[in-house]
Amino acid sequence: MARIQTAPYVHTQRTSLSRGYEWLAALCPILVWSIYMFGARVVTLCLIGGGLSLGLDYIVQRFVFKMKRGARLDMMSLVYGILAVFSMPVAVALYLPIISAILVVIAKNARIIRAHRLFNPFVFSAAVLGICFKSQMTCFTRPFAYFSPFTVSLDPKLVEGYRVISPLQFMADGSVYEDGVMAQLYGFASGCIGEIAVAAMILSLIWLCIRREADWRGPVAMLAPILLLSLVFPSSDAESNYYAYSVILSGAIFFLSVFATNESCTVPQTKNGRYIFGAACGIIIFLLRKAGGGFEWGYAVVLVLNAVSPFIEMLTKPKLATKKNGKAKVKK
Amino acid sequence: MILDFPGGARPTERTRFGKQNTLTVDSCSAVCLRADDDAEAIARVGATVLRGGLLGRNGETPVYASIAGSFRGILEIEGNRYFVVMNGGETGEERIHSPETRAITQMTADDVIESAKKFAIVDSRSGVPLWKMLESAKKGCRRLVVDCTESDPLSAINYRLCIERTRSLVGGAKVLLHATGALKCVFAAEHYRHAAFAAISEYADDEKIFALAQLDEKYPYGDNALMYALYVQELKKGETALDRGVFIVAPETAIALYEAMLYGMPQLDRFITVCGDGVRKGGNMRVPRGITLHDLIGLCGGLEDKHFLIENSLLSGSPISGALSDGTRALVAAKPLKRLRVPCISCGRCAEVCPVRLLPSEILALDGRDILKHCISCGACEYICPSGIPLLGLIKKAASRKEEA
Structure with missing residues (x-):
């Protein structure tokens, strides 16, 4: 007689591990666009960052958490590694993805309450690198300036020759990106490897939504307040609608709205909680940019809200069906 | 709609x-019709009964033989009581009641x-x-x-x-x-x-x-x-x-x-x-x-x-x-499931499928009071969990621990 277990006796075929493949597929359009824009060095950076994240996480799962065979290789660590690389400029030294992989694995395995991670792994990595290697992380080069994929540290003079100002840096100076909104939308502006490819990110989001791995409401909840507030309170001489579109298309806003609001372990589980999380991210980023003057607030705000997401979840727990007033009768 | x-x-x-x-x-070799605590046999043990013949009563509800055969009485099998009829090749049907003729x-x-x-x-x-x-x-x-x-x-x-x-x-x-x-x-x-x-x-x-x-x-x-x-x-x-x-x-x-x-x-x-x-x-x-x-x-x-x-x-x-x-x-017919068992990824799918709008993954934390009180044991959360966490099993275990306490 076979060993009898309790119900249910059927299980969905979609597992936490298969989820990683869905996300990897979602990153493909961004990766392809980034390689087209910045050359083969993107591949090297992604291989180092993603591969090392996967390997280190495997070691942690096997030797620290002693996970069973089959549950050790989590493709999501590869995804986080690549996303961390996507928030770097192409001209960074090749040791930066190594550091980012270590940071990703630390953040991925640091859990506070139940399943909640303290910080989103790739946002944590990008934020720490942004603080520790500020000059490298803000050194943007013009598109189609292909650098060697194998040089560990690029010659600073060479990099300086191709250096340009990113749309976000334009805004910090009180002006707007001159090449137009469409250039930003299609991803022809300068910036971080993955952050510029807005059109490709929209494709990724559509894919993730179709595969039920992401929810469009999170990105919309984050982008909508920024768009509205930018329309009402523009910070430059440009037309307010042009300014507003530039705000959501520049920097990490779109990237974070797609990937940070859909990272399940660091956002509230409840739908309303996710709305609040997204909206709070958007509003706080806008306010800090307005009040603080600086424009690099996106990652910091997401990290702070990651830490408070368990509380948002507690506040937005759905009202129990069985606790509702049950005096209604079926109508005649 | x-x-x-x-x-x-x-x-x-x-x-x-x-x-x-x-x-x-x-055709089947035997039938075992559930007998309640207040069940009483009316047919004689060992008697041959026809299909539709009265075997006894479960309280006020009559129990009829669903096959023709030999009535073996009320027997206890695997902890349950049954009216047992064994078929040894008997055939035939008995009609005790007449059809309803009233409109x-x-x-x-x-x-x-x-x-x-x-x-x-x-x-x-x-x-x-x-x-x-x-x-x-x-x-x-x-x-x-x-x-x-x-x-x-x-x-x-x-x-x-x-x-x-x-x-x-x-x-x-x-x-x-x-x-x-x-x-x-x-x-x-x-x-x-x-x-x-x-x-x-x-x-x-x-x-x-x-x-x-x-x-x-x-x-x-x-x-x-x-x-x-x-x-x-x-x-x-x-x-x-x-x-x-x-x-x-x-x-x-x-x-x-x-x-x-x-x-x-x-x-x-x-x-x-x-x-x-x-x-x-x-x-x-x-x-x-x-x-x-x-x-x-x-x-x-x-x-x-x-x-x-x-x-x-x-x-x-x-x-x-x-x-x-x-x-x-x-x-x-089912066989034991080989489930992946990895930590919760907090995807919220268990909450999405819960018909009584609980957060089933809360059972993994200390605050599982609402779950124990309101869970209807439908199993949807455990089915959908991509991490293979036996949520329903954990909920039942916690409920039984609470009952013991």
Whole structure:
């Protein structure tokens, strides 16, 4: 007689591990666009960052958490590694993805309450690198300036020759990106490897939504307040609608709205909680940019809200069906 | 319009038996009919009884032999008590009651209750004798719902009954409408059961009385889910649909009542689907009430290795052994699942599928009070969990620990 277990006796075929493949597929359009824009060095950076994240996480799962065979290789660590690389400029030294992989694995395995991670792994990595290697992380080069994929540290003079100002840096100076909104939308502006490819990110989001791995409401909840507030309170001489579109298309806003609001372990589980999380991210980023003057607030705000997401979840727990007033009768 | 309810799982597999006619099985080696604590035998032990012969009583409900054979008395098998009839080649049928000749309008609710009692009609959704349900409905009932949804997506028996016995189904519904005093009858089935809707609407053509409800393809369809999908009402734990004036029965119950009154024969057979990968020759079957699972599985060509039988639903059913019970609508062969077991990724899918809107993953933390209090053990959360966390198992364990404390 076979060993009898309790119900249910059927299980969905979609597992936490298969989820990683869905996300990897979602990153493909961004990766392809980034390689087209910045050359083969993107591949090297992604291989180092993603591969090392996967390997280190495997070691942690096997030797620290002693996970069973089959549950050790989590493709999501590869995804986080690549996303961390996507928030770097192409001209960074090749040791930066190594550091980012270590940071990703630390953040991925640091859990506070139940399943909640303290910080989103790739946002944590990008934020720490942004603080520790500020000059490298803000050194943007013009598109189609292909650098060697194998040089560990690029010659600073060479990099300086191709250096340009990113749309976000334009805004910090009180002006707007001159090449137009469409250039930003299609991803022809300068910036971080993955952050510029807005059109490709929209494709990724559509894919993730179709595969039920992401929810469009999170990105919309984050982008909508920024768009509205930018329309009402523009910070430059440009037309307010042009300014507003530039705000959501520049920097990490779109990237974070797609990937940070859909990272399940660091956002509230409840739908309303996710709305609040997204909206709070958007509003706080806008306010800090307005009040603080600086424009690099996106990652910091997401990290702070990651830490408070368990509380948002507690506040937005759905009202129990069985606790509702049950005096209604079926109508005649 | 497709009606929906909050939560619920959408298993991807569908039945293979939707187009297969119901096969009648009339021979088996023994039947074991459930005997309650207050059961008493009327037939003499060792006597030969014919199909339809009176064996004894479960309280006020008569128990009839569903096959001809030798009555072995009330025996205890695997902790349960049964009226046991062994077939040694005997044949024959006994008709104790005469068919109902009165028009339905000439009968009172008590007359229908009496008929349901003397013909031993049982509701196959709940396993409760129909007369007891009708007695409860006396306190007030406004709607009759014939729940034609399947207990499991692999099952197709209710669908086949809707197609094959539509006249009896609609006739039974009319009798039940009369008995309960309900004003309207709703036939509810999964939205893709077009043939069933077409067949029912042919016979139940009075739109003032009958309605068809197309439901979303989600499981499990319990009273809570039906009440929400049809009337947007949520039942409290422990509350029944009847408390809200809704009388829910299975199609088999309506058919059995109508045919029993028409032919004067008690309910001696049950309709079930035997399905699942572990069954060699499954299908929709009409089998003698109380047929042993040994006989039934033998008729289906046996079970594959390492498989066991689950009653009604893979999502929330439990293993069954011994004989077919009155509340069984499907037997699904399952095998132990090899689940991935990784930490919770907080994806929130368990919360999305919970019909009572709990956060099932809270059971992993200290704050699981609401879950223990309100969980209806539907199993949807554990089914959907991508991390393979045995949420329902943990909830049940925590509940039993709480009870012990």
